[in-house]
Amino acid sequence: MNEISVKNVGEALFKRLFWIGITAILLVTIFLAFKLNNLGFDYDFEKFFPVNDDETAYFFEHREKYESDNDFLLIAIEREKGIFNKDFLTDVDQYSSEIQGKAPYIQQVISITNEKERFILPGGGGSFRKWIDLKKNDLKSDSIRIYRSKELVNSLVASDGKSLCIFIRHNDYLSKKKSDELIGAVLKMAEKYGFEKVRVAGRTIGQKFYIEKMTSEMFFFISLSAALIVLFLFVAFRSLWGILLPQVVIVLSTVWVLGLMGWFNEPINILLITLPSIMFVVSMSDVIHLVSRYLDALRSGLSKFDAIMVTVKEIGFATFLTSLTTAIGFYSLYLVSVQPIQVFGLVTGTGVMIAYLLTIVLLPILFYIFPSPQKISVDHDNNFWKDKLHRWFSWLLKNPKKVIWLNILLLIISGIGVMMIKVDNYLMDDVSAREPLKQDFNYLDEHYGGIRPFELVISLKDPGLNIWDAACLKEIDKVEKYLTERYGVQIKNSLVNTLKILNRSAHAGNPDYYKLPESKRELRNLRRIVRIAGQGRYVRSVMDSLHRETRISGMIPDWGNQKVTGKNTRLKHFLDKELDTKGFEYHITGTAHLFDKNLRYLSTSLVQGLSLSIVIVALIMGFIYRSFRMMVISIIPNIIPLAAIAGIMGFFGVELKISTAIVFTIAFGIAVDDTIHLLGKFKHELMQGKSKLYALKRAYLTTGKAMVLTTLILCAGFMLLVFSSFMGTFFMGVMMSVTLFVALVADLTLLPVLLILFYKVKEKK
Secondary structure, three states: OHHHHHHHHHHHHHEEEEEEHHHHEEEHHHHHHHHHHHHOOOOOOOHOEEEEEEHHHHHHHHHHHHOOOOOOOEEEEEEEOOOOHHHHHHHHHHHHHHHHHHHOOOOEEOOOOOOEEEEEEEOOOOOEEEEOOOOOOOHHHHHHHHHHOOOOOOOOOOOOOEEEEEEEEOOOOHEEEEEEEEHHHHHHHOOOOOEEEEEEHHHHHHHHHHHHHHHHHHHHHHHHHHHHHHHHHHHHHEEEEHHHHHHHHHHHHHHHHHHHHHHHOEEEEOOOOHHHHHHHHHHHHHHHHHHHHHHHHHOOOOOOHHHHHHHHHHHHHHHHHHHHHHHHHHHHHOOOOOHHHHHHHHHHHHHHHHHHHHHHHHHHHHHHHHOOOOOOOOOHHHHHHHHHHHHHHHHHHHHHHHHHHHHHHHHHHHHHHHOOOOOOOOOOOOOOOOOOOHHHHHHHHHHOOOOEEEEEEEEEEEOOOOOOOOHHHHHHHHHHHHHHHOOOOOOEEOOOHHHHHHHHHHHOOOOOOOOEEEEHHHHHHHHHHHHHHHHHHHHHHHEEOOOOOOEEEEEEOOOOOHHHHHHHHHHHHHHHOOOOOEEEEEEOHHHHHHHHHHHHHHHHHHHHHHHHHHHHHOOOOOOOHHHHHHHHHHHHHHHHHHHHHHHHHHOEEEEOOOHHHHHHHHHHHHHHHHHHHHHHHHHHHHOOOOOOHHHHHHHHHHHHHHHHHHHHHHHHHHHHHHOOOEEHHHHHHHHHHHHHHHHHHHHHHHHHHHHHHHHOOOOOO
């Protein structure tokens, strides 16, 4: 009677509490659902710059002093038969004028049709002549003049003569809305001219592409993930009950975490577009384990309330640990001093814990409220799974050494692959090659000196010196010759380059005089012209107010981090030799330079984060089992998949970059889940007084099915990401799926063998 009374009291208390729980969950859900309206999308790649970094601070000071190095548009217009056609160039001239006069947020439009060659007369006066005279029918002489002028080739005209480029300088830091207005106006104007091919590159069109893709892909992944979940739930539980109840928890988890982002006005960045997919598949893991154990309890003849209590008791702590370790994997990304990655780690880690909270609180309430599925007496798949798992377990008992040696061989092969990994990144690395935007960027990168900004600042140590001194200019000229001839920079704006162009102009356009003036008098005359150009705006774009610092601005092809780093190393050796001993200082800066530094910094940060995750998880396992040996045993099977995916990256040439590097930390946190479930059941059986071998067999047979199902769901969920247009998201999906599958195999093979060979059960006194 006492047991019955206690049970009745417990059930009555449960009934009373679950209405409080439902009310609280409902109110929070309504509140956070309204906050979804505040969600936005963020395309600010400057947030990927390292925070609290001296070079980042220098870059922002540099940009404030001069101008942004990334707020421009390049429009390449192709004509297969050649650009020196009067009708074609007339259309280009009209198009350029229309952009300048009608497109919004425009500061300057430069094309070969509106640019003029300057001639400086001996008395100091000057005249101008257009590079293209559209009144003439024969443009051959103009084309010869143009191709004799180094600053124009691969800048305003392609070296093959089959395209030209319009350079548009627009207002800095345009918002998404303003960018759309500008791009829309520019492209609409181009349509009426019927050009063969128009290609556009620049930050504004990149922003438009990224945000539109991020928006569409996020909703696409939500829909695809929801469909996948319904399919897996149907396969797993074969009932409407088994589909609807878990869906409630999964959907609410996603609403909560997105609502929290809206509440705190945290926009969705390029990493967070994967959030719905991650939330869906991670939530499924806990749900599958909880629902499976609940149905097993019902099949054993327990009442609904007793089945709930048994399920929570046996599965609750294990699912808490799996959620905690998964969250730790995400939270460790906070060690990376890159704001979008920190946000991604915090949001996703919090989302994992929210999913656990709703699963452990809401799902038992739903079990109790709704009628249990009618067909639960027989698990049609149970015999299949028991048969397969029994065979696998028997094979492990007979072949433990084979398992050990196969894993050692895998580690050796993976180690070879790891040594082949390349650390590299490109500006448009994240965009699929099939996207027109990527093709346009590649075209401009190849034909117009590159799309990657290059910035070099040269300053004087001696306060008594001045950049205008002839000796200083000659030293800077040496640097520019190195940049153009040996580095490969297409210089777009610099004081020395401007003086060389003006010197040529002072000698009737003779290309032999494309060099610094030889006399001080000539230099003074040119200096006066430079200082008044654009009412003083030009000189402020290349020099500081004290005339003790000058900026060399240009473009280089998107060679990738490795090649650029090598070139920068050689450049620094040259500058140290040529400048440092002569009273100069130099500083390489710019957006692209900071991206490169970010990647080098990121690798170190992620290693620290992954190491911390491994240590924390190991300590948790050691604390639970009070055994150092068990701590080591639990970690080994989860190191194997990380080594395997690193080896695969090396063998298949997948570079280590932001999107691929964070996979290791995330994958470890998720992969350890199966280990926890198997060891949790193993410990439970040992506490029941079972022998080590019997406890392991029971744990293997009872958790094996759920481990396989949850891993397949996780792999399938992450494989959805291969449909992304962003290559980083694509590789994340593939790498996560492969890592989790290898982790499952390791948990079903290596982990039992390690327990059999090395774990000793403490004898009860």
